[in-house]
Amino acid sequence: MKNVRILLSAFVLMSVMQSCKDKNNLEEVVAVPEPQKIEAAPLGNPDDVKADEGAFQLAKLGYAYDALAPNIDAKTMEIHYSKHYLKYTNELNKAIKGTDLEKKTIEEIFATLDMENKPVRNNGGGYYNHTMFWEVMAPNGATAPKGALAEAINKDFGSFENFKTQFSEAATKQFGSGWAWLVLDKTGKLVIGSTSNQDNPLMPNVSISGKPVLALDVWEHAYYLNYQNKRPDYITAFFNVINWDVVGKKYDAALVK
Ligand SMILES: [Fe+2]
Structure with a gap:
């Protein structure tokens, strides 16, 4: 009987040790996951990005998203053009819809802009500034003015x-x-x-x-x-x-x- 109790105790002890071991292994697996390969998402085409219907439309980027790399990386260019610029343009169109501003050029809008009109000030600025920004950049351009x-x-x-x-x-x-x-x-x-x-x-x-x-x-x-x-x-x-x-x-x- 004494031998049976010793055997049972040993079995229980081994089971607990195995359980702890498994638990530790599990924790290790959770804490240190296998390295995952993160596939780079394919870049879109700037020509596919269109603003909603409205007085102002996106200026063409004129080069691919990755054309300015490594100086400006492709993902930054894609997000900047297809998300930020698009949003400014759409919001500008919404802000001027049904007003006299709809018939004006962006320069004319700024010339008499009420600076308290924050939707036009912020989104009109966002539209104009970025339109110019895309234009004044190019891959392999001249290194100095002439x-x-x-x-x-x-x-x-x-x-x-x-x-x-x-x-x-x-x-x-x-x-x-x-x-x-x-x-x-x-x-x-x-x-x-x-x-x-x-x-x-x-x-x-x-x-x-x-x-x-x-x-x-x-x-x-x-x-x-x-x-x-x-x-x-x-x-x-x-x-x-x-x-x-x-x-x-x-x-x-x-x-x-
Ligand atoms: Fe920007």
Whole structure:
């Protein structure tokens, strides 16, 4: 009988040990899952993105989502264009539907904008600023301005390098979300500045006024996936993808308008 009790005790002890062992193994499995292969979702086509019916429609991106990589990564471009830009455009259309603004150009809307009209201010700005942003970038663009714009930059900033430093500084120091700008002011001079949120230099009573020729989005959604908090690195990379031919044409057009 004594032997039977010893055998039973040993059996119970082994069962408990096995249970603990299994439990530990289970916990390990739960705590340290097998590495999973995360398949990169295939990129969409920017031409497939359409705004809802309304006065304003999306500008074509003009290049693939991955065309600016590694300076601006494909996923950031896709989310930025197909989600953020689309939303601003749709919300702008909703905000002006049935009003006189529906028949105006975006520049005309800004010229007499009531800054208390937040839906038009924010979404109109979001529409205009991003439309310009896509346009002033391109893969393998010229690395520096030329022609009249190059001359004006040298005249108003001393050199291209000085301009680059000042523009980068404006973009870096813009607190929170906003944009950095190069504009032609009403005296015919090029000036650099920044605006908050989706404001821009065509709106009344903002910190910089004039005709925009270059815009840089410094909202976190424009760079956070690839650069996290390193906004200055994103700004440096932006200079690798500026489409100086387009910026030059915008400057020429601003001179004659
Ligand atoms: Fe943006």
